[in-house]
Amino acid sequence: MSRFASCARRWRTLTVTGSSVVLLCPAAVVAQSTLADSALVQPLAFRNIGPASMSGRIVDLAVAEAPRVVRGGRLGTTMYVAVATGGIWKTTNAGLTWAPVSDAIGVGSIGAVAVAPSNGDVVWVGSGESNNMRSSSWGIGVFKSTDGGKTWSKPMLPATQHIGRIVIDPRDPDVVYVAANGPLWGPGGDRGLYKTTDGGATWTNTKSLSETAGFTEIVMDPANPDVLYAASQQRERRAYGFLPAGPEAAVWKTSDGAKSWTKLAGGLPTGDLGRIGLATCRSRPNTVYALVHAKGAANGLYRSDDAGTSWRQVNNQNGTAWFYGQVRCDPTDAEHVIKLNVGSTESYDGGKTWRPFAAGGGVHSDHHALWINPEDAEHLVLGNDGGLDISHDRGRSWYNVENIVGAQFYAISLDDRWPFYHVYGGLQDNQTWGGPNRTRNTFGPTNADWYRMAGGDGFFNIADRFDPDVVYAESQNGGIVRYNAKTGQTKGIKPPQRDGERHRYNWSAPIVPSRHVAGTVYFAANHLFKSADRGDSWKTISPDLTRDLNRNQLPMRGSVPPRDALGLHEGTAAFGNISAVSESPR
DSSP, rough: OOHHHHHHHHOEEEEETTTEEEEEESOOOOOOTTTTTHHHTTTTTEEEEOSSSSSOOOOEEEEESSSSGGGOOOTTTEEEEEEETEEEEEEEEETTSOOOOOOGGGGGEEEEEEEEEEEEEEEEEEESSSSTTTTTTOOEEEEEEOOOOOOOOOBBTTOOOOOEEEEEEOTTOOOOEEEEOOOSSOOSOOEEEEEEESSSSSEEEOOBBBBTTTEEEEEEETTTTEEEEEEEEEEEEESEEEEEETTTTTEEESSSSSOEEEEEEEEEEOOSBEEEEEEEEETTTTTTTEEOOOOOGGOOOEESSSSSOOOOOOOOOTTTTTTTOOEEEEETTTEEEESSSSOOEEEEEETTTOOSSSSSSSSSSSSEEEEEOTTTTTEEEEEETTTTEESSSSSSOEEEEEEOOOEEEEEEEESOOSSOOOEEEEEETSSSEEEESSSTTTOOOOOGEEEEEEOOOOOOOOOSOOTEEEEEEEGGGGEEEEEEETTTTTOOOOOOOTOOOOOOOTTTTTTEESSSSSSSSSSSSSSEEEETTTSOOOOOOEEEEEEEOOOSSSSTTSSSSEEEEEEEETOOOOOOOOOOOOOOOO
Protein backbone atom coordinates (compact mmCIF):
# COMPACT_ATOMS: atom_id res chain seq x y z
CA MET A 1 0.00 0.00 0.00
CA SER A 2 1.38 3.41 -0.93
CA ARG A 3 2.03 6.04 1.73
CA PHE A 4 -0.82 8.15 0.34
CA ALA A 5 -3.26 5.23 0.31
CA SER A 6 -2.35 4.38 3.88
CA CYS A 7 -2.86 7.95 5.00
CA ALA A 8 -6.11 8.21 3.05
CA ARG A 9 -7.41 5.12 4.80
CA ARG A 10 -6.60 6.55 8.20
CA TRP A 11 -8.33 9.83 7.31
CA ARG A 12 -11.39 8.24 5.78
CA THR A 13 -14.37 9.71 7.64
CA LEU A 14 -18.12 9.45 7.28
CA THR A 15 -20.60 12.14 8.22
CA VAL A 16 -24.23 13.08 7.65
CA THR A 17 -25.45 16.55 6.69
CA GLY A 18 -29.15 17.00 7.36
CA SER A 19 -30.23 14.55 4.74
CA SER A 20 -27.54 12.78 2.76
CA VAL A 21 -24.45 10.68 3.29
CA VAL A 22 -21.24 12.54 2.47
CA LEU A 23 -17.63 11.36 2.30
CA LEU A 24 -14.62 13.36 3.41
CA CYS A 25 -11.29 12.62 1.71
CA PRO A 26 -8.01 14.58 1.79
CA ALA A 27 -6.83 16.33 -1.34
CA ALA A 28 -3.21 15.81 -0.24
CA VAL A 29 -1.25 14.24 2.55
CA VAL A 30 -0.41 16.73 5.30
CA ALA A 31 2.88 15.78 6.92
CA GLN A 32 3.08 18.46 9.57
CA SER A 33 1.32 17.33 12.73
CA THR A 34 1.62 20.77 14.27
CA LEU A 35 -0.84 22.44 11.87
CA ALA A 36 -4.02 23.90 13.32
CA ASP A 37 -7.16 21.81 12.98
CA SER A 38 -8.62 24.33 10.52
CA ALA A 39 -5.61 23.90 8.24
CA LEU A 40 -5.85 20.11 8.42
CA VAL A 41 -9.55 20.13 7.57
CA GLN A 42 -9.31 22.70 4.78
CA PRO A 43 -8.29 20.22 2.02
CA LEU A 44 -11.30 18.00 2.72
CA ALA A 45 -14.09 18.19 0.15
CA PHE A 46 -17.68 16.95 0.36
CA ARG A 47 -18.88 14.41 -2.18
CA ASN A 48 -22.57 13.43 -2.24
CA ILE A 49 -23.04 9.69 -2.77
CA GLY A 50 -26.81 9.47 -2.16
CA PRO A 51 -29.23 7.92 -1.94
CA ALA A 52 -32.03 10.10 -3.30
CA SER A 53 -34.61 7.38 -3.82
CA MET A 54 -36.42 8.50 -0.68
CA SER A 55 -36.90 11.74 1.20
CA GLY A 56 -37.81 12.46 4.80
CA ARG A 57 -40.59 13.85 6.97
CA ILE A 58 -42.19 17.00 5.53
CA VAL A 59 -43.84 18.81 8.44
CA ASP A 60 -45.17 21.95 6.74
CA LEU A 61 -45.42 23.67 3.38
CA ALA A 62 -46.28 27.14 2.12
CA VAL A 63 -47.26 28.35 -1.33
CA ALA A 64 -46.74 31.89 -2.57
CA GLU A 65 -50.17 33.22 -3.54
CA ALA A 66 -48.96 36.77 -4.28
CA PRO A 67 -48.59 38.37 -6.66
CA ARG A 68 -51.73 36.84 -8.12
CA VAL A 69 -50.17 36.56 -11.55
CA VAL A 70 -47.27 34.18 -11.05
CA ARG A 71 -44.79 32.89 -13.58
CA GLY A 72 -46.65 30.68 -16.03
CA GLY A 73 -49.96 32.06 -14.82
CA ARG A 74 -50.61 29.23 -12.34
CA LEU A 75 -50.90 29.36 -8.58
CA GLY A 76 -48.46 26.97 -6.96
CA THR A 77 -45.40 27.88 -8.99
CA THR A 78 -43.37 29.02 -5.98
CA MET A 79 -43.50 26.75 -2.92
CA TYR A 80 -41.51 26.23 0.26
CA VAL A 81 -41.43 22.97 2.20
CA ALA A 82 -40.17 22.40 5.74
CA VAL A 83 -38.26 19.17 6.36
CA ALA A 84 -38.28 17.91 9.94
CA THR A 85 -34.47 17.83 10.07
CA GLY A 86 -33.50 19.07 6.61
CA GLY A 87 -34.29 22.79 6.53
CA ILE A 88 -36.38 24.70 3.98
CA TRP A 89 -36.48 23.80 0.28
CA LYS A 90 -37.87 26.03 -2.47
CA THR A 91 -39.18 25.57 -5.99
CA THR A 92 -40.01 28.30 -8.51
CA ASN A 93 -41.27 25.96 -11.23
CA ALA A 94 -44.14 24.14 -9.49
CA GLY A 95 -41.96 21.34 -8.16
CA LEU A 96 -39.76 20.35 -11.09
CA THR A 97 -36.56 21.45 -9.37
CA TRP A 98 -35.81 22.32 -5.74
CA ALA A 99 -33.03 24.06 -3.87
CA PRO A 100 -32.21 24.40 -0.16
CA VAL A 101 -32.56 28.00 1.01
CA SER A 102 -32.12 27.90 4.79
CA ASP A 103 -28.59 26.56 5.30
CA ALA A 104 -27.46 29.95 6.58
CA ILE A 105 -29.80 29.96 9.60
CA GLY A 106 -27.74 27.28 11.31
CA VAL A 107 -30.46 24.81 12.29
CA GLY A 108 -31.99 21.91 10.38
CA SER A 109 -35.07 21.13 12.45
CA ILE A 110 -38.10 23.05 11.17
CA GLY A 111 -41.62 23.29 12.60
CA ALA A 112 -43.39 25.83 10.40
CA VAL A 113 -43.04 27.94 7.25
CA ALA A 114 -45.30 30.74 5.98
CA VAL A 115 -45.30 33.11 3.00
CA ALA A 116 -46.87 36.55 3.21
CA PRO A 117 -50.12 36.63 1.18
CA SER A 118 -49.31 40.17 0.06
CA ASN A 119 -45.64 39.61 -0.83
CA GLY A 120 -44.29 36.29 -2.05
CA ASP A 121 -40.71 37.25 -1.16
CA VAL A 122 -41.48 37.56 2.56
CA VAL A 123 -41.00 34.16 4.19
CA TRP A 124 -41.14 33.29 7.88
CA VAL A 125 -39.69 30.07 9.33
CA GLY A 126 -40.17 28.60 12.80
CA SER A 127 -37.39 26.21 13.78
CA GLY A 128 -37.96 23.14 15.93
CA GLU A 129 -40.24 20.35 14.73
CA SER A 130 -43.64 20.60 16.38
CA ASN A 131 -44.40 16.88 16.31
CA ASN A 132 -44.06 15.06 19.63
CA MET A 133 -41.70 12.41 18.30
CA ARG A 134 -39.13 10.56 20.36
CA SER A 135 -36.66 11.89 17.76
CA SER A 136 -38.01 15.44 17.40
CA SER A 137 -35.17 17.96 17.35
CA TRP A 138 -35.53 21.43 18.85
CA GLY A 139 -34.92 24.75 17.19
CA ILE A 140 -33.37 28.11 18.01
CA GLY A 141 -36.19 30.48 17.18
CA VAL A 142 -38.00 32.23 14.34
CA PHE A 143 -36.37 33.56 11.17
CA LYS A 144 -37.49 36.00 8.46
CA SER A 145 -36.45 36.48 4.84
CA THR A 146 -37.51 39.40 2.65
CA ASP A 147 -35.86 38.15 -0.53
CA GLY A 148 -37.39 34.71 -1.02
CA GLY A 149 -34.90 32.85 1.13
CA LYS A 150 -31.65 34.32 -0.18
CA THR A 151 -30.83 35.93 3.17
CA TRP A 152 -32.25 35.51 6.66
CA SER A 153 -32.60 37.51 9.84
CA LYS A 154 -30.99 36.63 13.13
CA PRO A 155 -33.06 34.27 15.30
CA MET A 156 -36.06 35.75 17.11
CA LEU A 157 -37.83 34.15 20.11
CA PRO A 158 -34.83 31.85 20.62
CA ALA A 159 -36.23 30.00 23.67
CA THR A 160 -39.38 28.73 21.93
CA GLN A 161 -37.61 25.50 20.79
CA HIS A 162 -40.67 24.15 18.91
CA ILE A 163 -42.93 26.23 16.61
CA GLY A 164 -46.35 24.85 15.71
CA ARG A 165 -47.63 27.39 13.19
CA ILE A 166 -46.97 30.87 11.75
CA VAL A 167 -49.72 33.11 10.31
CA ILE A 168 -49.13 36.38 8.43
CA ASP A 169 -51.70 39.17 8.13
CA PRO A 170 -52.69 39.47 4.43
CA ARG A 171 -52.91 43.26 4.79
CA ASP A 172 -49.44 43.80 6.22
CA PRO A 173 -46.48 41.37 6.02
CA ASP A 174 -45.01 42.93 9.18
CA VAL A 175 -47.94 41.64 11.27
CA VAL A 176 -47.17 38.04 12.20
CA TYR A 177 -48.54 35.53 14.72
CA VAL A 178 -46.50 32.60 16.07
CA ALA A 179 -47.85 29.56 17.93
CA ALA A 180 -44.96 28.52 20.18
CA ASN A 181 -45.22 25.10 21.76
CA GLY A 182 -42.13 25.47 23.89
CA PRO A 183 -39.71 22.73 24.98
CA LEU A 184 -40.80 19.13 24.52
CA TRP A 185 -38.37 17.50 26.96
CA GLY A 186 -39.02 19.72 29.96
CA PRO A 187 -40.86 22.72 31.37
CA GLY A 188 -40.08 26.38 30.82
CA GLY A 189 -38.91 28.20 27.72
CA ASP A 190 -40.96 30.66 25.71
CA ARG A 191 -44.48 29.32 25.25
CA GLY A 192 -47.55 31.13 24.00
CA LEU A 193 -49.13 33.08 21.16
CA TYR A 194 -46.65 35.71 20.03
CA LYS A 195 -47.39 38.69 17.81
CA THR A 196 -45.24 41.28 16.08
CA THR A 197 -46.47 44.39 14.27
CA ASP A 198 -43.07 45.64 13.15
CA GLY A 199 -41.67 42.72 11.21
CA GLY A 200 -40.08 41.04 14.21
CA ALA A 201 -38.30 43.98 15.82
CA THR A 202 -40.49 43.57 18.91
CA TRP A 203 -42.79 40.80 20.12
CA THR A 204 -45.72 40.49 22.50
CA ASN A 205 -46.84 37.25 24.11
CA THR A 206 -50.58 37.73 23.71
CA LYS A 207 -51.54 34.53 25.54
CA SER A 208 -49.47 32.40 27.90
CA LEU A 209 -50.59 29.55 30.14
CA SER A 210 -47.95 27.71 32.17
CA GLU A 211 -44.45 26.29 32.04
CA THR A 212 -45.74 23.03 30.49
CA ALA A 213 -48.45 24.37 28.14
CA GLY A 214 -47.83 26.08 24.81
CA PHE A 215 -49.63 26.54 21.52
CA THR A 216 -49.37 24.16 18.61
CA GLU A 217 -51.90 25.71 16.21
CA ILE A 218 -53.16 29.10 15.00
CA VAL A 219 -55.39 29.80 12.00
CA MET A 220 -56.90 33.00 10.63
CA ASP A 221 -60.47 33.81 9.57
CA PRO A 222 -60.30 34.09 5.76
CA ALA A 223 -62.71 37.04 5.79
CA ASN A 224 -61.37 38.98 8.78
CA PRO A 225 -57.63 38.90 9.68
CA ASP A 226 -58.40 40.20 13.18
CA VAL A 227 -60.26 36.97 13.97
CA LEU A 228 -58.02 34.02 14.79
CA TYR A 229 -58.41 30.59 16.38
CA ALA A 230 -55.64 28.87 18.33
CA ALA A 231 -55.10 25.55 20.07
CA SER A 232 -53.06 25.06 23.23
CA GLN A 233 -51.35 21.84 24.22
CA GLN A 234 -49.93 20.61 27.51
CA ARG A 235 -47.25 17.98 27.01
CA GLU A 236 -44.09 16.53 28.52
CA ARG A 237 -41.70 13.90 27.23
CA ARG A 238 -39.07 12.01 29.19
CA ALA A 239 -36.81 9.09 28.35
CA TYR A 240 -39.20 6.88 30.30
CA GLY A 241 -42.55 8.25 29.15
CA PHE A 242 -44.71 10.77 27.37
CA LEU A 243 -47.58 12.77 28.82
CA PRO A 244 -49.44 14.17 25.78
CA ALA A 245 -52.39 15.86 27.47
CA GLY A 246 -53.58 18.09 30.28
CA PRO A 247 -56.34 20.42 31.48
CA GLU A 248 -54.78 23.47 29.81
CA ALA A 249 -55.33 22.14 26.28
CA ALA A 250 -58.18 24.03 24.61
CA VAL A 251 -59.42 25.98 21.58
CA TRP A 252 -59.14 29.79 21.81
CA LYS A 253 -60.47 32.69 19.76
CA THR A 254 -59.68 36.38 19.36
CA SER A 255 -61.78 38.94 17.50
CA ASP A 256 -59.49 41.92 18.05
CA GLY A 257 -56.14 40.87 16.60
CA ALA A 258 -54.95 39.02 19.74
CA LYS A 259 -55.60 41.83 22.22
CA SER A 260 -57.81 39.38 24.11
CA TRP A 261 -58.49 35.65 23.86
CA THR A 262 -61.59 33.62 24.78
CA LYS A 263 -61.57 29.92 25.59
CA LEU A 264 -64.19 28.19 23.45
CA ALA A 265 -66.56 25.52 24.74
CA GLY A 266 -70.13 25.04 23.48
CA GLY A 267 -69.87 21.35 22.64
CA LEU A 268 -66.11 20.80 22.66
CA PRO A 269 -64.87 18.06 25.02
CA THR A 270 -63.61 19.09 28.45
CA GLY A 271 -61.09 17.75 30.94
CA ASP A 272 -57.62 16.57 29.99
CA LEU A 273 -57.15 16.98 26.23
CA GLY A 274 -54.21 16.32 23.92
CA ARG A 275 -53.20 17.82 20.61
CA ILE A 276 -55.81 19.82 18.69
CA GLY A 277 -55.69 20.65 14.98
CA LEU A 278 -57.70 23.53 13.48
CA ALA A 279 -58.88 24.56 10.02
CA THR A 280 -60.99 27.47 8.77
CA CYS A 281 -62.86 27.27 5.48
CA ARG A 282 -62.12 29.94 2.87
CA SER A 283 -65.39 29.46 1.03
CA ARG A 284 -67.43 29.71 4.25
CA PRO A 285 -65.45 31.54 6.99
CA ASN A 286 -67.89 30.73 9.80
CA THR A 287 -67.19 27.00 9.37
CA VAL A 288 -64.30 25.81 11.53
CA TYR A 289 -63.05 22.26 12.10
CA ALA A 290 -61.20 21.02 15.20
CA LEU A 291 -59.53 17.61 15.40
CA VAL A 292 -59.36 16.88 19.15
CA HIS A 293 -57.40 14.27 21.06
CA ALA A 294 -59.76 13.32 23.90
CA LYS A 295 -60.72 10.32 25.99
CA GLY A 296 -62.96 7.57 24.69
CA ALA A 297 -65.92 8.52 22.53
CA ALA A 298 -65.09 12.24 22.82
CA ASN A 299 -62.03 11.74 20.61
CA GLY A 300 -62.38 12.91 17.02
CA LEU A 301 -63.45 15.72 14.68
CA TYR A 302 -65.65 18.63 15.75
CA ARG A 303 -67.32 21.24 13.57
CA SER A 304 -68.65 24.75 14.15
CA ASP A 305 -70.80 26.67 11.67
CA ASP A 306 -71.13 29.82 13.76
CA ALA A 307 -67.50 30.89 14.07
CA GLY A 308 -66.78 28.82 17.16
CA THR A 309 -69.81 29.65 19.29
CA SER A 310 -71.15 26.10 19.19
CA TRP A 311 -69.63 22.77 18.13
CA ARG A 312 -70.83 19.30 17.27
CA GLN A 313 -68.87 16.08 16.87
CA VAL A 314 -68.97 14.69 13.32
CA ASN A 315 -66.49 11.82 13.63
CA ASN A 316 -64.92 9.89 16.53
CA GLN A 317 -61.78 8.63 14.76
CA ASN A 318 -58.42 10.28 15.53
CA GLY A 319 -55.69 7.68 15.31
CA THR A 320 -52.20 8.40 16.63
CA ALA A 321 -53.56 11.70 17.85
CA TRP A 322 -50.45 12.60 19.85
CA PHE A 323 -48.44 12.70 16.61
CA TYR A 324 -50.58 14.30 13.92
CA GLY A 325 -53.52 16.52 14.86
CA GLN A 326 -53.75 18.04 11.37
CA VAL A 327 -57.02 18.81 9.55
CA ARG A 328 -57.59 20.72 6.32
CA CYS A 329 -60.69 22.29 4.74
CA ASP A 330 -60.93 22.50 0.96
CA PRO A 331 -60.80 26.25 0.16
CA THR A 332 -63.40 25.73 -2.58
CA ASP A 333 -65.82 23.52 -0.63
CA ALA A 334 -66.51 23.79 3.12
CA GLU A 335 -68.05 20.30 3.13
CA HIS A 336 -64.82 18.73 1.88
CA VAL A 337 -62.57 18.09 4.90
CA ILE A 338 -59.40 15.96 5.20
CA LYS A 339 -57.95 14.43 8.37
CA LEU A 340 -54.21 13.84 8.04
CA ASN A 341 -52.95 10.68 9.71
CA VAL A 342 -51.01 7.46 9.13
CA GLY A 343 -53.61 6.75 6.47
CA SER A 344 -55.60 9.93 5.86
CA THR A 345 -59.34 10.11 5.24
CA GLU A 346 -61.60 12.68 3.59
CA SER A 347 -65.27 13.58 3.68
CA TYR A 348 -67.31 15.40 1.04
CA ASP A 349 -70.38 15.82 3.22
CA GLY A 350 -68.98 17.71 6.17
CA GLY A 351 -67.97 14.66 8.16
CA LYS A 352 -70.95 12.32 7.75
CA THR A 353 -69.18 9.76 5.57
CA TRP A 354 -65.50 9.12 5.00
CA ARG A 355 -63.22 7.46 2.49
CA PRO A 356 -59.42 6.93 2.22
CA PHE A 357 -57.38 9.90 1.03
CA ALA A 358 -54.10 9.51 -0.89
CA ALA A 359 -54.25 5.76 -0.39
CA GLY A 360 -52.92 4.88 -3.83
CA GLY A 361 -50.28 6.01 -6.26
CA GLY A 362 -47.36 4.94 -4.10
CA VAL A 363 -47.86 7.74 -1.56
CA HIS A 364 -46.01 7.17 1.70
CA SER A 365 -48.05 6.94 4.89
CA ASP A 366 -47.88 9.43 7.79
CA HIS A 367 -49.28 12.67 6.36
CA HIS A 368 -48.37 15.98 8.02
CA ALA A 369 -48.99 18.83 5.57
CA LEU A 370 -51.47 19.50 2.78
CA TRP A 371 -52.14 22.43 0.43
CA ILE A 372 -55.20 22.54 -1.82
CA ASN A 373 -55.04 25.06 -4.63
CA PRO A 374 -57.84 27.63 -4.05
CA GLU A 375 -58.02 28.23 -7.81
CA ASP A 376 -57.89 24.56 -8.83
CA ALA A 377 -59.11 21.95 -6.32
CA GLU A 378 -57.64 19.19 -8.48
CA HIS A 379 -54.16 20.45 -7.57
CA LEU A 380 -52.88 19.06 -4.23
CA VAL A 381 -49.49 19.10 -2.52
CA LEU A 382 -48.97 16.58 0.30
CA GLY A 383 -46.10 16.30 2.78
CA ASN A 384 -45.46 13.02 4.56
CA ASP A 385 -42.77 10.85 6.13
CA GLY A 386 -41.58 9.86 2.66
CA GLY A 387 -41.24 13.36 1.27
CA LEU A 388 -43.49 15.45 -0.97
CA ASP A 389 -46.20 14.31 -3.40
CA ILE A 390 -48.09 16.38 -5.97
CA SER A 391 -51.44 15.55 -7.58
CA HIS A 392 -53.33 17.22 -10.42
CA ASP A 393 -56.40 14.97 -10.34
CA ARG A 394 -57.68 15.47 -6.77
CA GLY A 395 -55.52 12.70 -5.34
CA ARG A 396 -56.30 9.86 -7.70
CA SER A 397 -52.66 9.78 -8.81
CA TRP A 398 -49.51 11.37 -7.42
CA TYR A 399 -46.05 12.45 -8.49
CA ASN A 400 -43.39 11.87 -5.83
CA VAL A 401 -40.71 14.56 -5.67
CA GLU A 402 -37.34 12.80 -5.60
CA ASN A 403 -35.02 15.82 -5.69
CA ILE A 404 -35.59 17.16 -2.18
CA VAL A 405 -32.64 15.75 -0.24
CA GLY A 406 -34.44 15.23 3.03
CA ALA A 407 -33.70 11.64 4.09
CA GLN A 408 -33.28 11.30 7.86
CA PHE A 409 -30.54 8.94 8.97
CA TYR A 410 -30.67 7.50 12.48
CA ALA A 411 -27.35 5.68 12.08
CA ILE A 412 -24.70 5.06 9.43
CA SER A 413 -21.74 2.70 9.12
CA LEU A 414 -19.31 1.27 6.58
CA ASP A 415 -17.65 -2.07 5.96
CA ASP A 416 -13.95 -2.95 5.88
CA ARG A 417 -13.48 -3.24 2.14
CA TRP A 418 -11.02 -0.84 0.54
CA PRO A 419 -10.97 1.26 -1.55
CA PHE A 420 -14.41 0.29 -2.93
CA TYR A 421 -16.27 -0.07 0.35
CA HIS A 422 -20.01 0.16 1.08
CA VAL A 423 -21.91 2.62 3.26
CA TYR A 424 -25.05 1.62 5.20
CA GLY A 425 -27.76 3.84 6.62
CA GLY A 426 -30.92 3.39 8.67
CA LEU A 427 -33.57 6.01 7.97
CA GLN A 428 -36.60 7.30 9.84
CA ASP A 429 -39.59 5.33 8.52
CA ASN A 430 -37.74 4.66 5.26
CA GLN A 431 -35.99 1.36 5.91
CA THR A 432 -32.28 0.47 5.83
CA TRP A 433 -30.17 0.93 2.71
CA GLY A 434 -26.65 0.21 1.49
CA GLY A 435 -24.59 1.55 -1.36
CA PRO A 436 -21.02 1.97 -2.64
CA ASN A 437 -18.73 4.83 -1.74
CA ARG A 438 -17.72 5.09 -5.39
CA THR A 439 -18.41 3.46 -8.75
CA ARG A 440 -16.88 3.48 -12.23
CA ASN A 441 -19.81 5.58 -13.41
CA THR A 442 -18.72 9.07 -14.48
CA PHE A 443 -21.41 10.57 -12.26
CA GLY A 444 -20.55 8.48 -9.22
CA PRO A 445 -23.11 6.38 -7.30
CA THR A 446 -26.70 6.56 -8.56
CA ASN A 447 -29.97 5.48 -6.97
CA ALA A 448 -29.64 2.17 -8.84
CA ASP A 449 -26.46 1.42 -6.89
CA TRP A 450 -28.27 1.54 -3.55
CA TYR A 451 -30.18 -1.48 -2.26
CA ARG A 452 -32.78 -2.01 0.47
CA MET A 453 -31.79 -4.36 3.29
CA ALA A 454 -34.56 -4.09 5.89
CA GLY A 455 -37.95 -2.45 6.44
CA GLY A 456 -39.55 -0.19 9.05
CA ASP A 457 -37.56 2.54 10.71
CA GLY A 458 -33.89 1.89 10.08
CA PHE A 459 -31.44 2.12 12.98
CA PHE A 460 -28.12 0.37 13.63
CA ASN A 461 -26.68 -1.38 10.59
CA ILE A 462 -23.29 -3.11 10.91
CA ALA A 463 -21.37 -5.22 8.40
CA ASP A 464 -19.63 -8.45 9.40
CA ARG A 465 -15.86 -7.89 9.43
CA PHE A 466 -15.19 -11.43 8.22
CA ASP A 467 -17.74 -11.34 5.38
CA PRO A 468 -18.67 -7.79 4.29
CA ASP A 469 -21.54 -9.14 2.21
CA VAL A 470 -23.32 -9.95 5.48
CA VAL A 471 -24.91 -6.96 7.20
CA TYR A 472 -26.96 -6.84 10.42
CA ALA A 473 -29.73 -4.23 10.55
CA GLU A 474 -32.40 -3.37 13.10
CA SER A 475 -35.82 -1.73 13.01
CA GLN A 476 -37.94 -0.63 15.96
CA ASN A 477 -38.61 -2.91 18.94
CA GLY A 478 -35.65 -5.18 18.31
CA GLY A 479 -36.51 -6.19 14.76
CA ILE A 480 -33.01 -7.38 13.86
CA VAL A 481 -32.34 -9.02 10.48
CA ARG A 482 -29.34 -10.47 8.65
CA TYR A 483 -28.90 -9.36 5.05
CA ASN A 484 -26.79 -11.21 2.47
CA ALA A 485 -25.74 -8.98 -0.41
CA LYS A 486 -24.77 -11.94 -2.60
CA THR A 487 -28.21 -13.55 -2.48
CA GLY A 488 -30.35 -10.53 -1.62
CA GLN A 489 -31.88 -12.56 1.22
CA THR A 490 -33.06 -10.90 4.43
CA LYS A 491 -33.65 -13.18 7.42
CA GLY A 492 -35.22 -12.19 10.74
CA ILE A 493 -32.97 -13.22 13.65
CA LYS A 494 -34.61 -11.62 16.69
CA PRO A 495 -33.73 -13.47 19.93
CA PRO A 496 -36.65 -15.44 21.40
CA GLN A 497 -37.89 -14.87 24.94
CA ARG A 498 -37.11 -17.84 27.20
CA ASP A 499 -37.49 -18.89 30.81
CA GLY A 500 -39.75 -16.06 31.79
CA GLU A 501 -37.55 -13.35 30.27
CA ARG A 502 -39.27 -10.11 29.38
CA HIS A 503 -37.35 -8.26 26.69
CA ARG A 504 -37.42 -4.46 26.55
CA TYR A 505 -35.69 -2.98 23.50
CA ASN A 506 -34.44 0.53 22.97
CA TRP A 507 -36.01 2.22 19.95
CA SER A 508 -32.53 1.89 18.42
CA ALA A 509 -31.19 -1.35 19.90
CA PRO A 510 -27.39 -1.84 19.61
CA ILE A 511 -25.83 -4.50 17.38
CA VAL A 512 -22.14 -5.48 17.70
CA PRO A 513 -20.68 -8.11 15.32
CA SER A 514 -17.40 -9.31 16.83
CA ARG A 515 -14.20 -8.08 15.24
CA HIS A 516 -12.28 -10.97 16.79
CA VAL A 517 -14.36 -14.14 16.39
CA ALA A 518 -16.07 -14.94 13.10
CA GLY A 519 -19.81 -15.53 13.41
CA THR A 520 -20.14 -13.94 16.85
CA VAL A 521 -22.74 -11.20 17.25
CA TYR A 522 -23.94 -9.28 20.32
CA PHE A 523 -27.39 -7.73 20.58
CA ALA A 524 -29.17 -6.11 23.51
CA ALA A 525 -32.58 -5.48 25.02
CA ASN A 526 -32.55 -5.25 28.81
CA HIS A 527 -30.47 -8.45 28.64
CA LEU A 528 -27.33 -8.91 26.55
CA PHE A 529 -27.53 -11.66 23.92
CA LYS A 530 -24.75 -13.50 22.13
CA SER A 531 -24.84 -15.59 18.98
CA ALA A 532 -22.03 -17.81 17.67
CA ASP A 533 -23.72 -18.49 14.33
CA ARG A 534 -24.56 -15.02 13.01
CA GLY A 535 -27.94 -14.85 14.70
CA ASP A 536 -29.37 -18.26 13.84
CA SER A 537 -29.41 -19.00 17.58
CA TRP A 538 -28.87 -16.88 20.68
CA LYS A 539 -27.85 -17.21 24.31
CA THR A 540 -28.75 -14.76 27.03
CA ILE A 541 -25.42 -13.97 28.68
CA SER A 542 -26.49 -11.44 31.29
CA PRO A 543 -29.23 -10.83 33.80
CA ASP A 544 -31.50 -7.82 33.41
CA LEU A 545 -28.88 -5.04 33.43
CA THR A 546 -31.41 -2.30 34.09
CA ARG A 547 -33.09 -1.29 37.33
CA ASP A 548 -36.43 -2.44 35.87
CA LEU A 549 -38.19 0.64 37.16
CA ASN A 550 -41.93 1.05 36.82
CA ARG A 551 -42.13 4.17 34.68
CA ASN A 552 -45.68 4.80 35.86
CA GLN A 553 -44.19 5.52 39.26
CA LEU A 554 -41.68 8.06 37.94
CA PRO A 555 -42.56 11.76 38.15
CA MET A 556 -44.05 13.68 35.27
CA ARG A 557 -45.41 17.18 35.63
CA GLY A 558 -44.82 16.96 39.35
CA SER A 559 -47.11 13.98 39.84
CA VAL A 560 -46.44 10.36 40.79
CA PRO A 561 -47.98 8.47 39.15
CA PRO A 562 -48.75 10.74 36.19
CA ARG A 563 -52.12 12.35 36.63
CA ASP A 564 -53.37 11.67 33.12
CA ALA A 565 -53.74 8.39 31.26
CA LEU A 566 -54.76 9.82 27.86
CA GLY A 567 -52.36 8.20 25.42
CA LEU A 568 -49.83 7.71 28.21
CA HIS A 569 -46.42 6.70 26.81
CA GLU A 570 -47.65 6.69 23.21
CA GLY A 571 -44.71 6.99 20.86
CA THR A 572 -42.28 5.93 23.59
CA ALA A 573 -40.14 2.82 23.47
CA ALA A 574 -40.11 0.29 26.29
CA PHE A 575 -38.28 1.73 29.27
CA GLY A 576 -35.37 0.15 31.09
CA ASN A 577 -33.12 -1.10 28.29
CA ILE A 578 -29.54 -1.17 27.01
CA SER A 579 -28.70 1.62 24.60
CA ALA A 580 -25.02 0.93 23.87
CA VAL A 581 -22.73 -2.11 23.69
CA SER A 582 -19.03 -2.22 22.88
CA GLU A 583 -16.62 -5.11 22.42
CA SER A 584 -13.11 -4.75 23.81
CA PRO A 585 -10.62 -3.79 21.08
CA ARG A 586 -8.27 -6.39 22.62
